[in-house]
Amino acid sequence: MDLNTLLETTVVGLGYELVDVEMSPRGRTIRVFIDAPGKENGVDVEDCAKVSNQLSRVFEVENVDYDRLEISSPGLDRVVKKVEDFVRFAGQDIQIKLRIPQGGRRNFQGELLGCKEGKVGLRLEKDAVELEFNNIEKARLVPRFD
Numbered sequence: 001m002d003l004n005t006l007l008e009t010t011v012v013g014l015g016y017e018l019v020d021v022e023m024s025p026r027g028r029t030i031r032v033f034i035d036a037p038g039k040e041n042g043v044d045v046e047d048c049a050k051v052s053n054q055l056s057r058v059f060e061v062e063n064v065d066y067d068r069l070e071i072s073s074p075g076l077d078r079v080v081k082k083v084e085d086f087v088r089f090a091g092q093d094i095q096i097k098l099r100i101p102q103g104g105r106r107n108f109q110g111e112l113l114g115c116k117e118g119k120v121g122l123r124l125e126k127d128a129v130e131l132e133f134n135n136i137e138k139a140r141l142v143p144r145f146d
Helices: 005-013 047-059 083-088
Strands: 017-023 029-035 066-071 093-103 106-115 119-121 126-133 136-141
Touching: 005 029, 005 047, 017 119, 029 047, 029 119, 047 066, 093 119, 093 126, 106 126
Parallel strands: 029 066
Antiparallel strands: 017 029, 093 106, 093 136, 106 119, 119 126
16 A cells, blocks of 8 residues: 555544645655644644554554654645645635646636636636646645734
């Protein structure tokens, strides 16, 4: 079983959402970002410890070679990757970087309007655009501080 499948199966099995995985260049550090969508205040230290303990055991059984495992919440500027995320976070500010430029631009920031039929809607300052979901290289929420 590959590492991503192992992580997804374990994290989801514990009742959390796997948001993102980062690996150090040599794969010695594995950073796992989790969320608890049904939990009002999000992920806390106990949640991270629970996932860390379970993954440590699973990695031992599956002979995953690593030096350090880090479990964290995705933070206020969380990565948005899945179609479901683009739907869930509609109404929030987001930064999107495209693989291939659209209208001469690769970087967009505005209010996320959601995702329908493979297109992500984004309200910019003066107009709105639709971006191809498959052309999105990176997307992150932009926290608002009032």
